[in-house]
Amino acid sequence: MEFLTNSYVIELAWIVAKIMVVVGPLLIAVAYLTLAERRVIGFMQLRKGPNVVGPFGLFQPFADALKLMVKETILPAGANKVVFMLAPMLTFILALVAWAVIPFGEGLVIADINVGILYLFAISSLGVYGVIMAGWASNSKYAFLGALRSAAQMVSYEVSMGLVIINVLVCVGSLNLTAIVEAQRGMWFALPLLPMFLVFFISTLAETNRAPFDLPEGESELVAGYFVEYSSMSFALFFLGEYANMILMSGMTTVLFLGGWLPPFDIWPLNVVPGPIWFILKVMLLLFVFLWVRATTPRYRYDQLMRLGWKVFLPFSLIYVVLTSGFLLWTGNLPTVAG
Amino acid sequence: MIEALFFYMFAGVMLAAGTMVVISRNPVYSVLFLILAFFNAAGLFVLIGAEFIAMLLVVVYVGAVAVLFLFVVMMLDINFAEMRAGFQKYLPLGLAVGGILVFELVAAVYGDAFDGVTLPAATDISNTRALGNVLYTKYIYLFQVAGLILLVAMIGAISLTMRRRVGVRRQVIAEQNMRRRDETVEVVDVPVGAAARTISTVVASKREG
Numbered sequence: 001m002e003f004l005t006n007s008y009v010i011e012l013a014w015i016v017a018k019i020m021v022v023v024g025p026l027l028i029a030v031a032y033l034t035l036a037e038r039r040v041i042g043f044m045q046l047r048k049g050p051n052v053v054g055p056f057g058l059f060q061p062f063a064d065a066l067k068l069m070v071k072e073t074i075l076p077a078g079a080n081k082v083v084f085m086l087a088p089m090l091t092f093i094l095a096l097v098a099w100a101v102i103p104f105g106e107g108l109v110i111a112d113i114n115v116g117i118l119y120l121f122a123i124s125s126l127g128v129y130g131v132i133m134a135g136w137a138s139n140s141k142y143a144f145l146g147a148l149r150s151a152a153q154m155v156s157y158e159v160s161m162g163l164v165i166i167n168v169l170v171c172v173g174s175l176n177l178t179a180i181v182e183a184q185r186g187m188w189f190a191l192p193l194l195p196m197f198l199v200f201f202i203s204t205l206a207e208t209n210r211a212p213f214d215l216p217e218g219e220s221e222l223v224a225g226y227f228v229e230y231s232s233m234s235f236a237l238f239f240l241g242e243y244a245n246m247i248l249m250s251g252m253t254t255v256l257f258l259g260g261w262l263p264p265f266d267i268w269p270l271n272v273v274p275g276p277i278w279f280i281l282k283v284m285l286l287l288f289v290f291l292w293v294r295a296t297t298p299r300y301r302y303d304q305l306m307r308l309g310w311k312v313f314l315p316f317s318l319i320y321v322v323l324t325s326g327f328l329l330w331t332g333n334l335p336t337v338a339g
Numbered sequence: 340m341i342e343a344l345f346f347y348m349f350a351g352v353m354l355a356a357g358t359m360v361v362i363s364r365n366p367v368y369s370v371l372f373l374i375l376a377f378f379n380a381a382g383l384f385v386l387i388g389a390e391f392i393a394m395l396l397v398v399v400y401v402g403a404v405a406v407l408f409l410f411v412v413m414m415l416d417i418n419f420a421e422m423r424a425g426f427q428k429y430l431p432l433g434l435a436v437g438g439i440l441v442f443e444l445v446a447a448v449y450g451d452a453f454d455g456v457t458l459p460a461a462t463d464i465s466n467t468r469a470l471g472n473v474l475y476t477k478y479i480y481l482f483q484v485a486g487l488i489l490l491v492a493m494i495g496a497i498s499l500t501m502r503r504r505v506g507v508r509r510q511v512i513a514e515q516n517m518r519r520r521d522e523t524v525e526v527v528d529v530p531v532g533a534a535a536r537t538i539s540t541v542v543a544s545k546r547e548g
Contacts, residue, residue: 008341083367083371113390114390114391114465114466114467115390115391115394115467118391118394118395118398119394121394121398122394122397122398122401122402125397125398125401125402125403126397126401126402128402128406129374129406129409132406132409132410132413133371136367136413144413148410148414151406151409151410155403155406155407158402158403175391175465175467303510307512
């Protein structure tokens with residue numbers, strides 16, 4: 001019995017329980033995001049989308065999951081087997097571990113670390129490895145070209161994302177995500193930093209390889225890009241990872257610009273709604289915009305994509321850092337650094 | 340106890356990965372092991388409470404530098420036999436450099452370099468703030484010089500790789516947006532049956548004019 005009352009064991013069990021509470025609903029959210037995508041785009045294109053399996057097509061994701069699981073996992077003969085299998089796992093793991101620092105409500109966070117935003121930034125910058133390893137290990141020119149495109153694209157947009165984050169940090173004076181949300185009690189950063197909010201959102205589209213920046217997949221020229229050789233569960237892991245990343249990026253945007261779990265106005269009917277509900281609603285709104293953008297915009301050409309990242313977003317967000325910090329210094333509103 | 344366990348795990352994996360970087364036959368494996376080593380170094384930083392440095396290590400080295408390494412290594416057409424042929428030739432030099440590094444490390448640890456230096460007592464100042472306090476005040480000149488060196492390296496890299504090529508058609512977005520319809524499109528009223536003739540004369544007159 002002494003083993004069970006050991007404080008390490010109890011703490012470990014508690015952490016595992018918290019992780020389960022986050023990861024379980026996350027996977028269900030991923031499943032329903034795929035359904036939402038097909039339904040929303042269907043309606044936007046005057047189609048119905050999947051509506052046959054279960055009421056309103058609600059069981060469609062489970063049917064898809066079952067189909068993927070019973071299919072054969074194919075290892076291409078020329079592939080580098082170890083790296084080939086490692087790549088989808090890495091993508092999926094990275095999409096999950098970042099959730100450790102996202103605050104869902106006041107104190108509702110697995111790890112409330114000091115450098116939360118840096119951790120998020122670090123994990124999201126690793127996503128490129130899954131793609132590049134998959135492309136290389138597949139030993140296929142389509143997959144490799146897709147991976148090269150993706151690597152260049154993700155590295156490019158990370159730079160402007162970093163500068164946008166600096167804008168927010170200058171306003172907050174802390175790297176802690178809970179502190180960032182608390183700093184938005186008076187006004188969400190989406191209003192004073194509106195241009196940065198837009199730049200950040202567009203960069204998250206590029207970072208998650210979503211339309212209109214889905215060149216790594218570019219089915220018209222690269223079949224499916226870096227995961228063209230994958231099948232069955234290894235494909236499903238890429239798929240899950242991509243959608244979990246979309247939700248993660250929406251969560252990150254919510255925390256940085258839309259006030260996390262805070263209600264839009266601190267007045268009676270709104271502030272009795274629990275924080276996590278607000279957080280989820282805001283994430284859902286951003287995810288809808290993800291789908292909306294996919295249904296309505298044509299794909300960028302690759303040189304235009306690079307031009308947008310390096311020649312438009314990077315100088316713009318760099319100048320905005322100077323403007324924001326200059327403005328705060330001039331008005332004497334620079335945050336006093338806590339801790 | 341847990342902390343010691345994690346220390347030996349990070350340190351052990353890091354050493355193993357470091358060894359694999361050197362002895363892997365496939366250079367792509369080498370880079371992947373290098374990334375693993377970086378990760379475990381970040382873990383060690385977290386263990387001594389330097390979480391800011393740990394995150395920067397991951398963002399800068401793993402997220403950016405190693406991606407470019409991997410990029411280059413994957414694109415290179417490497418002849419493995421040729422690469423191993425130089426092994427004998429470079430061995431003495433490699434051993435000499437390694438030996439000097441080991442000697443310096445041993446001298447630093449067992450010498451008097453660390454005498455009187457103790458780890459700063461844990462305070463409630465987060466290490467982001469602690470770094471910021473000295474980086475922009477006490478070490479401002481060194482910091483600026485480091486920035487300048489990076490700038491020089493960047494300009495050097497750009498000027499080495501950029502060259503003007505003739506005959507390349509570039510898209511100038513501003514110019515394209517400035518274009519008006521009447522500069523590019525002409526609506527012609529073509530009588531029935533005369534289409535081919537009219538078009539050819541219009542095209543011919545365009546060419547001359």
